[in-house]
Amino acid sequence: MVSFQNKKTLILITQSFPFGLTESSFLKEEIKSLAKYFNVHIVSRNVKDIQYVNVPDNVILHRYNAHLNYHILTLFVDSIFSKSFIKEVFKIIGRHKLSISRIKVCLRVQMRTLHFAKYLNEIRNNINGPVVLYSYWNEYACFAASIVKKYGDFVVCRLHGGDLYELDINDRYQPYKCVYNNNVDWFSFISQKGLSYFCKNYFDVTNKASVNYLGVSEHDITYCFTERNDIRIVSFSYVRDIKRIDRIIDTLSCIHGLKVHWTHIGARYLYDQIVEYAKQKLSGKDNIDYQFLGEMKNEDALNYISNHEFDFLINVSSTEGMPMTMMEAFSMSIPVIGTKVGGVPEVVKPNYNGYLLDVDFQEEELVKVLTTYANLTYTRKIEMRMNARDTWKSTFYDVVNYENFTKLLVNKFNQYEVK
Template sequence: MILILLTIGYPHPKRDVFVGNEIDFLCRAFDRVFILPVQAGKVLPKKLKNGDKYKPHQKVKVWDVEYTIKDILFVSPKLIVLAAKEALKAIFQKNTVRYKMLYLWMIFRWVFLTNITLKNLSRLFEKEGIDPNDTVLYSYWFHFLALSVALFKKPVLLKISRAHRSDLYTELFPQPCKEFIINHIDKVFACSKMGADYINKKYNTNKAAISYLGTFNDYKVNLNKKRSKPFKIVSCARVVPVKRVEKIVDSLEKIEGYEILWTHIGDGELFESLKEYAQKKLSKKENITYNFMGFLPNSKILDLYAKEDFNLFVNTSSSEGLPVSIMEAMSFGIPVVATDVGGVREIVKDGSNGYLLEKDFTEDELSSLIEKFIQMQEGEYQRFCIEARKTWEERFNAKKTYEEFVSEIVRLAQSKKGAELKNGE
C-alpha cells in the first residue's frame, strides 16, 4: 500500500516537528510514503523548496508544492458551492460580528489553500503513477488539508485525519466545512479523549477515535533523584499569546527564600518581549535565575532533559489539545504543574504525577505549587517522579501509541479493501 501524508510544513525545519515521531512506523507499514507539505501563507501556500533533502526515511519522497496563476484562478466548482454554503452559515449564525468576519476570512483562505492542495495531489498521482485503489490519504491536521482529502475525487482506499486543538474546537476558532469533511472521510483520530468525544457528539457521528500522540525516550532515567539547589524548573512552548509564558515570570516574582533556576525552551512572536519582561520583573531577585534557550530541535530537547535533571515542568497555556511537551517531560520522570484545559487532565493526574491549575489561575496559586514541590519530603517527591514516568510508559510511549495507530490504519484499509472486493464479486 501507498501512503500520502499532508502536513503544514514537515519535514521542513521547525514545521510540524512531532510528525517525525511516527514516520518510521508509517514506513514499516507502507511500501511507499509521500509527504505533501502545505504551509499556509496569508492566502496562498508558501512555496517550500527542496523538501526531499529533509526526507526523514529512505522510503519517503517529499513533494514540493507548486502552483500557477491558473491554479489560483480556476477553482473547483464543488469547492465554490461548498464555500458559498459555509459563508451563508457564517452570516446567519448567532455569533459576534468579529467571529463572523473571522469565519468568512477563513473560508476565503481555505478556498485557495484547498484548491492548490487538490491540484498538487492530482499532479502527484499522475507523475508518480500512483494507484488510488491502493492508497491511503492522511491529513495530519483537521482543517483545509482534511478538506482537501475529503474533496479529492480519485477513489482512494482510505481517507483519514488527525485532530488536535486549534483545528477542532469552535469555541477557539471558526471551524468551516467540518460536517462535510466528516461525511467524506473514513476516520478522524483525535489526540485526546476529550477531542474524540467532542467530534462525535457535536457532529452526531461515530467516526472519531482517540489516538494519543507519543514521544520516544531511550535515555537512562533516574527516578531516585533528589531535588537540586537551585530548584530547576523547565517550560517548553512557543512564545505566543495562548501559551501565556509571562505568567511563569509573574509567579516566580512572588517567590522568596528559595533558589530557583528557570529554563524556557521555545521561540515565537513574543520571544523578545518575554525576555524584556523577565528582565524587568526578575533582574533584582537574587534567588531567581533564568535561561531562554529559544528554538531547539526535538533531539536537543531530550538531550537537555537527560543532562539537566529538571525538578518540575510548568505549562500555563489558556488552551491545549494534549501537549507533547508534557509527555516528553514525564518520560524523564519530571512532575508537572499545568492548566486544566483541553485534554491536559488525561495526562496530568492531580496529586499523583503533578498538579492542575484552573485556566484563570493567579500568580499566587502557581507560585504556591512551585513552593510545595520545593518543600515536600524526598519520598513524596520521588513518588511524583515515579508516577510521571509510569504515566508515560503506560499511555504515551511512542513505540506503543504509534504502533497501535498505524495498525489501526492498516486494519481499516484492509477491511475496506476486502469489503470492496466482496461487493465487486
C-alpha cells in the same frame, strides 16, 4: 512484515515533514511504522527547507508549492460560486457569527483547498487501486483529500489542537468542519477531549473515530536527582500569547523566601517583550534566578533538559491539544505542572505525576503548588518522578503507539474494502 509487492499504498499529507523541523518530532517514528505496512507517498507543503529526517526506502517524496500565483483569479471565481463556500457562509449566518474576517478566512481556505486538490489528484491518478489518503491535520489538505477521493479510497485524518478548537482568542475560526469532514472515513484524535469537543461543536463522529495518543522516544537522563531545598523548573514553547509565559513571570514575582530557578526554551513572536517583562518584574528578587535560552532545535533542547536537573516542566497555556513537551518530560522522569485544557487532564494526575491548575488560575494557586512540592520529602519527590516515567511508558511510548495506530489503520482500511 508485509512484502513490498503486497503492500497497499498510503498518501501521507504533511505541512513540512520530512523537510524542516516543524513536524519531525511528530512523524519521525510514525513513518517507520507506516512504511512497514504500506508503500508511502509523502506530500509535503514545504518547498524551502532541506530534508531533515531520512525516510524508509519505500517512501516517495512530493513537494507542493502552496503559492497560488496566476491561478488566483480562477480560484477566486471557482470558490465564491462553489457549493461548499456558499454552504459554509450560510452556516456562519445561522450561528450569528457573520463577519468580514470570517468570510475572508472561508474564501482563502476554499481557494487553497481547490488548488491543493488539483495537485493531489495528479499524484492519486498515477497510483493503481484503492489508497489510504492520510492527512496529518484537519484543514484544507484534508478537505482536498475528500475531494480527490476515488471509489475504494479511505480518507483518514489526525486532529490535534490548532486544527480543532475554536477560541475567542483572536477569533479563531475553523471553517468547513461540517462540510468536507462528512467525506472523511476515519478520524484519529490525539485526546479524548478532542473527540468530545468535535462531537459537541461540529457533528457526531463516534462511530468512525478513535483516540490515538502520539508518542515520544525514550530519553536517558545523565544526572542523579539530588536532595535540596530549591525548585528548578523549565518551560519549553514558542513565546505566544496563548502560552502565557507572562503568567509564569507574574507567579515568580509573588514568591518570597523559596529559591526558584526558571529556564525557558523557545523564542519567536513575543520573545523580546517577554524578556523585557521578566526584567521589570523579577529584578531585585534574590530568590529567583531565570534564563532565556532562545530558540533551539528540538533534539538540542531535549539534550539540554536531560542533562540538567529539573523538578518540573511547566505549561500554563490557555489552550492545548496534547503537548509533546509533556510527553518528553515524562520520558525523562520529570513531573508536569499544567492547566486543565485540551487533553492535559487525561495524563497529568495531581499529586501523582504533577499538578493541575484551572485555566484561569490565580498566581497564588501556582505559588501554593510550588511551596507544597518544596515541602515534600525526598522520597515522595522520587516517587512522583517514577510515576512520571511510568506514565510515559504506559501511555506515550512512541514505538508502541505508532505500531498500534498503523495496525488499526490497516484493519480499518481492510474492513472498508470488504464493504
